[in-house]
Amino acid sequence: MKIEEIIKSESELPPNRKLILSILLSNNVINDKVSEALKPFDLTIPQFNVLRILRGQKGKPANLSTIQERMVSKMSNTTRIVDKLISKEHVSRIVCEKNRRKVEITISNKGLELLSEVDPIINSAESELTQNLSATEIKTLSEILQKLLK
Numbered sequence: 001m002k003i004e005e006i007i008k009s010e011s012e013l014p015p016n017r018k019l020i021l022s023i024l025l026s027n028n029v030i031n032d033k034v035s036e037a038l039k040p041f042d043l044t045i046p047q048f049n050v051l052r053i054l055r056g057q058k059g060k061p062a063n064l065s066t067i068q069e070r071m072v073s074k075m076s077n078t079t080r081i082v083d084k085l086i087s088k089e090h091v092s093r094i095v096c097e098k099n100r101r102k103v104e105i106t107i108s109n110k111g112l113e114l115l116s117e118v119d120p121i122i123n124s125a126e127s128e129l130t131q132n133l134s135a136t137e138i139k140t141l142s143e144i145l146q147k148l149l150k
Contacts, residue, residue: 003018003021003022003025004018006025007021023145023148029129030129031045033125033128033129034048034122034125036125037118037121037122037124037125038118038122041114041117041118042088043114043118044081045072045073046071046073046076046081047081047084047085047090048118048122049071049072049073049076050067050071050078050081050082050085050091051085051090051091051107051111051114051115052115053066053067053070053071054067054091054105054106054107054111055107055111055112055115056070057106057107059106060106061094061104061105061106062104062105062106063102063103063104063105064078064079064082064103064105067082067105082105085111089108089110089111090107090108090110090111090114091105091106091107091108091111092105092106092108093105094106
């Protein structure tokens with residue numbers, strides 16, 4: 001379906017606007033699909049992102065600024081997300097006794113077990129979202145979109 005039909009525009013959009021609107025609408029579709037996949041696990045996308053970041057630490061703790069730097073969405077309230085994951089026992093927080101401002105976060109075994117359940121479901125959702133694209137198209141589109149990040 002053409003973007004003009006989706007947004008009910010009566011005129012052809014300029015190419016730059018068409019691109020931006022296509023990316024924004026695609027982002028909404030992706031977020032909806034991933035959120036739906038995470039819903040049975042009582043996880044939000046930012047919470048899932050934090051868990052994956054902490055798993056990537058391979059047992060080493062991370063501080064809040066390290067987590068924030070690696071977040072996909074920089075607008076996230078990392079402290080609130082970590083607090084929620086602590087309440088669900090998916091992560092733990094260790095406060096340095098000598099410097100109370102130094103806080104380290106680690107993923108718990110429960111968090112790792114949850115990710116092992118969620119990973120195949122997210123992989124399936126990602127495959128479904130990209131099923132209409134060839135491997136070459138996926139690679140090319142990814143390379144092109146990364147140019148927007150510079």
